[in-house]
Each structure stands twice: as C-alpha cells, then as structure tokens.
Amino acid sequence: MAEFEIYEKTQSELEIGRLRAKRGMRAQVIMFSMMIFLTMLSFSIVLAYNADIIGFSKFFVIPVILLFAAVQVGLQLYYFMHMNEEGHGIPEMFMFTGALIAFLIVLTFVTIVWWN
Amino acid sequence: MSSVAQKKGFGAWLWDWMTTVDHKKIGILYFLGGAFFFVLGGIEAMMIRIQLLNPESTLISAGLFNQLITMHGTTMIFLAAMPILFGFMNAIMPLQIGARDVAFPFINSLGFWMFMFGGIFLNISWLAGGAPDAGWTSYTSLAITSPGHGVDFYSIGLQLAGAGTLMSGINFLVTIINMRAPGMTYMRMPLFTWTTFIASAMILFAFPPLTVGLFFLTFDRLFGANFFDHTMGGNTIIWEHIFWIFGHPEVYILILPAFGIFSEIFPTFAKKRLFGYTSMVFATVLIGFLGFMVWAHHMFTVGLGSTANAIFAVATMAIAVPTGVKIFNWLLTIWGGSIKVTTPMLYAIAFIPSFVMGGVTGVMQGAAPLDYQLHDSYFIVAHFHYVIVGGVVLGILAATHYWWPKMFGTMLNEKLGKVTFWFFFIGFHMTFLIQHWLGFWGMPRRVFTYMDGQGWNLANYISTVGAFLMAIGVIVLVINAIMTTVKNEPVANDPWGDGRTLEWATQSPPLYYNFPQTPLVRGLDTVWIEKQEGNKSGFTPAVPLQDIHMPHGSIIPFLMSFGLFIAGFGAMYRLETAWGLPLLIFGLLWTFVAMSVRSVKDDLGYYVPKEEILEDMKREGGQK
Numbered sequence: 001m002a003e004f005e006i007y008e009k010t011q012s013e014l015e016i017g018r019l020r021a022k023r024g025m026r027a028q029v030i031m032f033s034m035m036i037f038l039t040m041l042s043f044s045i046v047l048a049y050n051a052d053i054i055g056f057s058k059f060f061v062i063p064v065i066l067l068f069a070a071v072q073v074g075l076q077l078y079y080f081m082h083m084n085e086e087g088h089g090i091p092e093m094f095m096f097t098g099a100l101i102a103f104l105i106v107l108t109f110v111t112i113v114w115w116n
Numbered sequence: 117m118s119s120v121a122q123k124k125g126f127g128a129w130l131w132d133w134m135t136t137v138d139h140k141k142i143g144i145l146y147f148l149g150g151a152f153f154f155v156l157g158g159i160e161a162m163m164i165r166i167q168l169l170n171p172e173s174t175l176i177s178a179g180l181f182n183q184l185i186t187m188h189g190t191t192m193i194f195l196a197a198m199p200i201l202f203g204f205m206n207a208i209m210p211l212q213i214g215a216r217d218v219a220f221p222f223i224n225s226l227g228f229w230m231f232m233f234g235g236i237f238l239n240i241s242w243l244a245g246g247a248p249d250a251g252w253t254s255y256t257s258l259a260i261t262s263p264g265h266g267v268d269f270y271s272i273g274l275q276l277a278g279a280g281t282l283m284s285g286i287n288f289l290v291t292i293i294n295m296r297a298p299g300m301t302y303m304r305m306p307l308f309t310w311t312t313f314i315a316s317a318m319i320l321f322a323f324p325p326l327t328v329g330l331f332f333l334t335f336d337r338l339f340g341a342n343f344f345d346h347t348m349g350g351n352t353i354i355w356e357h358i359f360w361i362f363g364h365p366e367v368y369i370l371i372l373p374a375f376g377i378f379s380e381i382f383p384t385f386a387k388k389r390l391f392g393y394t395s396m397v398f399a400t401v402l403i404g405f406l407g408f409m410v411w412a413h414h415m416f417t418v419g420l421g422s423t424a425n426a427i428f429a430v431a432t433m434a435i436a437v438p439t440g441v442k443i444f445n446w447l448l449t450i451w452g453g454s455i456k457v458t459t460p461m462l463y464a465i466a467f468i469p470s471f472v473m474g475g476v477t478g479v480m481q482g483a484a485p486l487d488y489q490l491h492d493s494y495f496i497v498a499h500f501h502y503v504i505v506g507g508v509v510l511g512i513l514a515a516t517h518y519w520w521p522k523m524f525g526t527m528l529n530e531k532l533g534k535v536t537f538w539f540f541f542i543g544f545h546m547t548f549l550i551q552h553w554l555g556f557w558g559m560p561r562r563v564f565t566y567m568d569g570q571g572w573n574l575a576n577y578i579s580t581v582g583a584f585l586m587a588i589g590v591i592v593l594v595i596n597a598i599m600t601t602v603k604n605e606p607v608a609n610d611p612w613g614d615g616r617t618l619e620w621a622t623q624s625p626p627l628y629y630n631f632p633q634t635p636l637v638r639g640l641d642t643v644w645i646e647k648q649e650g651n652k653s654g655f656t657p658a659v660p661l662q663d664i665h666m667p668h669g670s671i672i673p674f675l676m677s678f679g680l681f682i683a684g685f686g687a688m689y690r691l692e693t694a695w696g697l698p699l700l701i702f703g704l705l706w707t708f709v710a711m712s713v714r715s716v717k718d719d720l721g722y723y724v725p726k727e728e729i730l731e732d733m734k735r736e737g738g739q740k
Contacts, residue, residue: 090293098320098321105408108412
C-alpha cells in the first residue's frame with residue numbers, strides 16, 4: 001500500500017476554514033429565503049391576474065415569471081450547486097456553451113425556419 | 117499486460133479481454149471492432165458498385181440495394197470510422213498527456229461494449245428478415261412506413277451504439293481536463309489531444325439530439341406514437357432537423373481527429389514543430405462551434421425559404437476559413453522541413469489535395485441556388501466521399517501505420533504499406549472523381565440501376581474499377597497486419613526515430629501502468645525537447661518512484677450492455693410475439709441488476725508495488 005500522508009491544519013487555517021463555512025452558511029440561508037420569496041411573488045402575481053386586478057395583464061405576468069425563473073436557475077446553479085466556488089470554470093464554460101448552442105438553435109427556428 | 121511471457125489458456129485470455137479496463141486494450145478492441153465493420157461496410161460498397169457496373173443490371177434487386185446503401189452508410193459512419201478513431205484516442209491520448217488511464221476506466225469499457233453490441237444488433241438485421249432500407253439518414257416519411265423490422269434494427273442498434281459513444285466522449289473530456297501531467301498546460305497539448313477534446317465536446321452536445329430523435333422514431337414505429345406522422349398531427353420535417361442538428365456536427369466529430377492525426381504526422385516526418393500551433397487550436401475550436409450552426413444546409417430544398425437558406429449558406433461558407441487556416445499551416449509545416457516520406461507521411465501529403473477537393477465541392481453545395489441543381493445527384497455522393505474517404509479514411513490509414521508500433525509493438529511493413537497507399541489512393545480518385553460528372557450528367561443518387569444510352573455507362577464502369585483498386589489496397593493492408601503480427605519483431609520506444617510527443621517515451625506497447633513515474637512536461641513536443649537536451653529516455657519524471665494505484669478489471673460492462681441488447685429484441689418483437697414483452701422486461705432487469713452490483717460492490721483497485729516497477733525499469737535498461 002502507498003503511504004497515506006496525514007496533514008495537521010494549523011490554527012489559522014482552521015480559523016479561516018471556520019470563517020468561510022460561516023459566510024457560506026449565511027449566503028445559503030439568504031439565497032434560500034430569496035428563492036422562497038421569489039416563488040411567493042410569482043404565485044401572488046398570478047393570483048392577482050386571476051382576480052382581474054388592474055395592471056396585472058398577461059403581458060406583464062408572463063415575462064416577470066420567466067425572469068424570476070431565470071434568476072432562480074442562476075441561484076440554484078451558483079449557490080446550491082456551488083458553481084460560485086473555485087475550480088468550476090470548466091463546467092461553467094461547458095454549460096454556457098451548451099446553453100448558447102441550444103439558444104441559437106431555438107432562435108433559428110422561431111425567427112427564420114418556422115415563421116419567416 | 118506484463119512484458120514477461122506468461123502461459124495462459126484460451127479461456128483466461130478471452131476473459132482478460134472481456135473484462136479489461138486498460139485504455140490501451142480497449143483502444144485495440146475499438147480498433148479491431150471498427151476494422152471488422154469497416155470490412156463489412158466495404159463488402160457492401162463493393163456489392164453496390166458491382167450492381168452499378170453495367171446498365172439495367174439485375175444482379176441485385178431494388179429492395180436489397182436500398183438495404184445495402186443504408187447499411188453501407190450507417191456501418192461506415194457509426195460502426196467503422198468513429199470506433200477506429202475512438203481506438204486511437206483511447207490508445208494514444210492518455211499517453212500524450214502523461215496519464216495512467218482515462219478518468220473512468222469502467223465507463224470506457226462500458227462504452228466499448230455498448231458500441232459492439234449495438235453494431236452486432238444492427239447487423240443481425242441481415243439474418244432476421246431484412247436490413248434497414250430508408251437510407252442512413254432514415255428520413256421518416258420513408259422510415260415510419262418501411263415494412264418489416266429493418267428500421268427498428270436501425271433505431272435500437274444506433275441507440276445502443278450512440279449511448280456508448282456519448283459515454284466515451286464524456287470520459288475523454290474528463291480525462292483531458294483533469295489528468296494532464298504536471299506542466300501539460302492546455303496550450304502544450306499535442307494537436308491530436310486537442311482534436312480529441314473538441315470532438316468529445318461536440319459528441320457531448322450532438323449526441324443527445326440523436327438520442328431523442330431515435331427514441332421518437334422507435335416510439336413511432338413500435339409503441340404507437342405519432343411524432344413524425346403528419347396524418348396524426350406529427351411533422352416529418354422535424355426528424356430532418358433533429359437528424360442534421362446531430363448529423364452535421366457528427367461529420368466534424370469524424371474529421372477533427374483525422375486533422376489531429378495529420379497534425380502529429382507532419383511535424384514528425386518534416387522534423388519541424390507544427391507551424392502556427394495557436395492558430396491550429398483556434399481553428400479547431402472554431403470549426404467545432406460553427407459545426408452546430410449549419411445543419412439546415414442539408415435541407416436547402418425542403419423549402420425553408422430564402423432567408424433561412426441565405427443565412428445557412430453564409431454560415432456554411434464561413435467554415436472554409438478556419439479549415440483553410442489549417443491547410444496552410446500544414447503546408448508551412450512541411451515547407452523547408454527535412455522530409456521523410458514514410459507510409460504515414462505519404463497518406464498525409466495525399467490528404468491535402470484530396471481533402472481540399474472535397475472541401476471546395478462542399479462550398480459549392482453551400483451556395484443554396486447551386487445546391488438546387490446538385491441536390492440528390494451523384495455530385496453529392498462524390499463530395500461526401502471526398503471528405504470522408506479523402507479526409508477521415510486517409511487519416512485512419514495513416515494513423516494505423518503511424519501508431520501500429522505503439523499499439524501492437526511491431527512495425528507494419530513499409531513496402532506493403534506503400535503498395536496499400538498507391539492502390540487505395542488511385543482507386544479512391546478513380547472511383548469518386550468521375551462521380552462529380554455523373555452528377556452533372558443527371559444521374560440521381562440512391563438508384564439501384566440506370567438505363568442504357570444516357571452516357572453514364574463508361575463513368576460507372578471506371579468508378580467500379582476504382583472501387584476494386586481500393587479493395588485490393590485494403591486486402592494488402594490486412595495481409596501486412598497479419599504478416600507483421602506473425603513475425604512479431606519487437607521495436608523500441610520511438611521506432612520512427614523522430615517522435616515528438618509523450619507516447620514515444622513509453623515502451624512499444626506501453627506497460628500496463630504506462631509511465632513508471634508521472635512525466636514532467638516542459639513545453640510543446642516534450643519528448644523532442646528532452647531529446648534535444650540529451651535526455652535519451654525522452655522524459656523527465658515529475659515525482660519520485662512510488663506505488664501505482666490501478667483499477668481492477670470487470671465483467672459488469674459486458675453484462676450491462678448484453679442486458680440492453682436483449683431488451684432491444686424484446687422491444688422489437690413485443691407486438692407480434694408472446695415472448696417479446698417478457699424479454700424486454702428481463703433485459704432491462706438484467707441491466708439494472710448489473711448496475712446495482714456495480715453500485716453496491718466496493719472496488720477500490722489495487723497498488724502496483726514499487727519493487728515491480730523497479731524490476732520492469734531494470735529489464736528495460738538491460739535491453740538497451
């Protein structure tokens with residue numbers, strides 16, 4: 001068997017680790033409440049639309065809900081799936097390349113292929 | 117495989133190959149599997165050409181001819197070209213980046229067995245009532261009404277093989293991102309590794325559409341769905357879009373590794389570093405990206421409208437720019453070099469004019485108005501054979517000669533290699549050059565015969581004679597390979613003498629752990645740098661000698677793929693037989709059980725002790 005190296009952390013390393021964990025936890029809680037808040041907002045504007053309240057037309061409601069959805073996808077990826085941490089550059093690049101290709105293909109269909 | 121001769125029975129030998137997770141052995145399996153299907157596809161091609169030798173020939177019926185052209189295309193693309201390239205990627209790429217294996221050896225093995233069972237599944241159709249007959253593109257206006265099970269063999273067989281390809285692609289990506297040796301930055305990676313990387317990324321994005329399309333087709337034909345049936349609200353054009361969103365990137369997945377192979381061969385045999393390395397990398401990435409933006413140029417005559425046709429025409433022509441950059445870089449690599457015309461170099465030199473001819477006809481078809489004239493004529497057949505044979509197949513043959521010593525430890529005979537080259541090269545141009553004119557003279561593609569007196573007789577005759585010359589070339593290559601293997605004269609680490617990249621610092625074939633110590637990379641063409649500085653071994657170790665962690669072999673990938681293979685038969689015969697549905701369920705259960713065994717069983721691998729590595733090193737030292 002290969003030898004295992006056991007590495008003792010120094011006091012300051014432990015401290016900075018604790019500090020980072022604390023900050024990370026704070027960010028997680030903030031983002032979690034933010035997502036719940038956005039979900040509640042989406043529900044309430046749909047309720048407002050159903051109740052025929054003036055100003056809540058579908059041309060307002062649909063884009064806003066889509067915008068909130070996009071924000072939530074971002075939060076999900078960057079906070080809960082830890083893409084904001086170091087060493088995620090490559091997955092980020094691949095995801096954005098894939099999203100770009102998919103977006104361009106859909107854009108092609110809706111602009112020049114199906115309704116030209 | 118240890119270099120010490122061991123006596124093993126046939127059973128143990130077979131078990132070893134069935135359970136192997138070693139990237140070099142899987143590379144050989146991919147190579148041999150692909151070569152088998154290459155010969156099969158070649159026989160189909162010969163039958164097509166023999167049928168077209170004379171007008172109004174009755175040798176082969178129209179139905180059988182459709183099956184032959186469909187299986188020739190499908191086999192050559194999915195079961196021959198891609199697996200052979202995967203074989204080289206598997207065998208060479210980890211060595212080039214100084215890795216011990218790919219990132220997921222188990223998945224590597226699974227990918228191979230999925231391909232193999234998919235290929236066998238597809239070809240069983242010949243014995244089970246007729247092969248697929250709707251063309252390799254399987255346009256659904258034909259495919260969903262094709263009688264018998266031919267097209268089901270196509271959709272399920274390709275689904276299996278495609279899943280294996282996707283796995284291998286992801287595996288290569290992870291390997292290149294995570295397992296490069298110290299000092300091997302992205303911009304020091306050999307071009308073959310770069311093209312493997314980009315081709316794998318394209319597999320990652322292009323194969324999911326194929327998977328979806330094939331599932332739609334399977335469900336339309338076997339489970340009563342109506343995705344492509346316009347009488348039920350479906351849309352048959354959707355298949356064409358899905359297929360080409362996959363299909364166009366697919367042809368670049370084939371050609372990019374071939375570009376990589378030539379980018380290795382030119383510097384080696386011109387004794388110069390690759391001209392314009394950075395622009396080569398940039399051009400590769402750009403071709404990879406643009407490959408996703410041009411799919412509709414296969415559909416100009418569908419009636420997308422002038423806006424779509426114009427935009428796709430311009431996008432298509434744009435690809436000529438990065439490709440041109442590559443061509444000029446290769447020319448300038450040879451320019452003023454000290455050139456050795458070995459067999460691989462011969463292929464590489466022949467590749468440039470052949471591929472440029474295919475590229476130019478490609479730009480011609482990219483012009484939408486001209487494409488209306490050329491569409492579905494023999495001009496198209498000539499074009500894609502010029503790029504695929506003149507590009508990919510020449511690349512494969514070049515790499516076969518170039519890397520044979522690294523994969524098998526012996527040198528292919530150079531004289532026979534050159535005989536193969538001249539037969540193949542002359543035969544190739546003879547077969548396909550004349551087909552451009554056949555297209556101009558109005559001969560449509562995919563016809564099983566033609567009338568006398570249209571002026572097509574002589575051209576078809578020449579074309580068939582050319583096909584025979586190609587066949588002779590391939591037969592000579594097979595004889596060469598068998599002779600070399602029987603003679604079994606082992607060669608040194610760098611048999612070409614001018615190797616530049618890390619694979620030439622390992623033994624031929626490499627020991628099962630590749631490098632005794634992980635190498636340190638100090639620049640592009642690292643072996644060349646070391647040798648210039650007087651280090652004969654070609655590499656500087658980055659770490660002290662230590663125990664090496666290796667994975668265990670496993671039979672589970674074979675079993676998993678086998679389960680899906682029999683599930684495929686179940687799905688196909690579900691409606692007309694009583695045993696279909698139970699077989700489908702049984703096959704899927706089999707696979708799930710195999711997967712669970714894999715998940716539950718802890719396999720932490722084993723260590724190669726330092727002493728064994730030292731002994732291997734001493735023995736190598738003793739040979740010098």
